[in-house]
Amino acid sequence: MTTSLPVSVLVRPIRPEDNAAIAHVIRHVSAEFGLTADKGYTVADPNLDHLYESYSQPRCAYWVVEVDGQVAGGGGVAPLSGGEEDLCELQKMYFLPSLRGQGLAKRLALQAIEHARQNGFARCYLETTASLTQAIALYERLGFQHIEGSLGNTGHVDCEVTMLKYL
Template sequence: MPVNSSTDILIREIRPEDNAAIAEVIRAVSAEFGLTADKGYTVSDPNLDSLYQLYDEPRSAYWVIEQDGRIAGGGGIAPLCGAAASVCELQKMYFMKSLRGQGVAYSLALQALTVARSRGFTHCYLETTASLTRAVSLYERLGFEHIGGPMGSTGHVDCEVTMLKTL
């Protein structure tokens, strides 16, 4: 799905050959925002190098964003581990600087929420960190509300911002 006609930006479903590129984006963006082990963040994610396989499951989906033919971001949904079957989680939303401020994250999140509804989810949960102020603002604009604590069992011990949206 084309997003912006002024540049070559495309949102599409992840493919197996995208694993290395999206893992590189996630690592680069994490480092850019200081979300690294040397700053006290838990950065070990055993699934990071195999996102296609992780999201190639019923009711899960992950999209990558191509910019001028290169992977520059992505995000997805999956059932929230340890929660009711009606709750999904918005996951691994990462965008290179070149994509920010163009509405790409908003478009991808809307697409993910639409797919979540179509797959029978009634609520969407997310976790992030307060230092990602633009992300928190985006989620608030999308109608996510802050909740008092974590849901499910995500393993994201560093994410102190927890939010939920009724779909």
């Protein structure tokens, strides 16, 4: 008879040493859903390998999810590039399959929304792709509404689903 060991899950702010691990998670999940250059998706993100530095800016936050000491997911919030002062963007919400279905994405999104409120944002925007149906369903349950067209200057040319939530 085998028994499984208890899994330790920790949600914490990103640290410099997490850069490579969270970039790996994002690339892995993107490939899992076919969001790769060979499928016609634009995948160049100059900040992907430097998320700690990107989210160390004012009004920004990024959290990683550790499972037994290994980074297995993450998500964050930052002012929307090219957007109005009261508008933030929910960004880079990626979770390895082992984390899905446990409420961690919801927990992290709510944490990001609360951070946004505390930092003076009145609206939260996000962009995603239609193939990420579970993510879209979560965002809808959290009160995000579908909107026509994109806001700001995210550079996410492949993200055809745009959503907004009033905080």
